[in-house]
Amino acid sequence: MAGKKVLIVYAHQEPRSFSGSLKKVAVEELSKQGCAITISDLYAMDFEPRATRKDVIARPQGPTPGGVSVSGHSLWGVQMTGALSNPQFFNYGVEAYEAFKKRSLASDITDEQKKVQEADLVIFQFPLYWFSVPAILKGWMDRVLCQGFAFDIPGFYDSGFLKNKLALLSLTTGGTAEMYGKTGVSGDFRYFLWPLQHGALHFCGFKVLAPQISFAPEIASEEERKAMVASWAQRLKTIWEEEPIDCTPAWYFGQ
Template identity: 45%
Template sequence: MASAAKKVLIVYAHQSPGSFNSAAKDVAVEVLTAQGHTVKVSDLYAMKFNASATAEDIIGEIKQTESFSYPKETKTAWENGKLSADITEEQCKLSEADILIFQFPMYWFGLPAILKGWIDRVLTPGYAHTKEKRFSQGVFKDKKAVLSFTTGSQESMFSADGINGDMNVTLWPIQNGILHYCGFQVLPPQIFWAPALLPQEASAAMLQAWRGRLDALMGEAPLCFTPMDCFDVEKGFQLKKEVQERQAEKKVGLTVGIHMGMPVPPNNQMKAGVCYLEIVNKKP
């Protein structure tokens, strides 16, 4: 084996066992298990996972019933071991995992409700993130995560000049605002472009490509995000002056979201790249 055995958690969100997403999930289980990795699957629909984040997620008394705050109450509940059993079970799986794979169909340029509910409920404040532990200094900085999903539209429609807009922009809130926020090393996404519109041979080729990628997935480099130490805490987490000055010499911004009014770096959310921290440590 090229790498030591890892623990993998696949969070799977599709209703049909005959779907392309199901086939992609099965390929991941097969290939990674054959490599000696331990693979667990959270099949959210089969589990009837509750997507709604409510006070019922807390066992026992609510601290502030009249001004209920889900983040505050669940943080306290996590600290006291008072979260509902379904949340605790998923947190145990995630804590054990070295790599997290989300397998889902893209709905309305985002996540299916049941998967968004998993994120809302399982990534509890305190457990998954704190003010001190987030982004490049996040709780899960030693874990990797990857989005593997299908689209309903062809690739050209998600281009910088396509009707759906740049897929890099679509992915920024998920990959930066959720995964990177919690500290994950985010691997480039595995995008299956409109498999429902393709002949069987073409969709089979997509699965074969996924199979090939899985062979080396554990050794992949993550996407580039701007490290926390590039921001000035005392100035509201704005880019430090020296970082801005150095980046002003470049032809593009830092990332899709942190672009400083400059052109967005191409494929920043779809292909691995050199992290800016490595650049600023080098001589011009």
């Protein structure tokens, strides 16, 4: 699908990891299709996961007396914290919403929002940590998918602002596939996908594709790991033909 744009949000500390291999093959396969690929390598970027008042920067004030324009940064290149709508009681959601409307969010947030806005498909590549995403990726979701940009009230789930985009979770687990079956010790893998796929991605309007789960690569044989990578590469060949999952409680809990 030449001309399609893909954002890969990658959360792993080691480039030579199995997650790194999955990211690499995704870039290779999608590039062959003529897709434009953007990668947010969160650890390499040293992405800030904490949602703080520093995310609200000073609004542009025009030229200084010396003729130097100030646009949310000090003259030394350091972002200046902006005024809060309620300085007596800090509410991050409210302040991020107001800052988005005033175009006074920190640049690392707006840079990521621009990547998301331009993407047709967002792939999240990560290892499963405690049935969820690594902290750095959770922080990306907390800060980037803010009200005003990804959703509003009303304006969520099927009406979310990212409703014309696809999203896909590609993740690795420590446990085997048997552990994540309905009768497995960890329960059906769909259970832990509920807050990620439904509560975050679908809430923001994304059309969610079925997850790509690579079970227990660390204890798999070399042949099994190669097969997992090949399976991912094969799926990507027809990824644009896939239909999104039925993002309702029945998909997660009614099987």
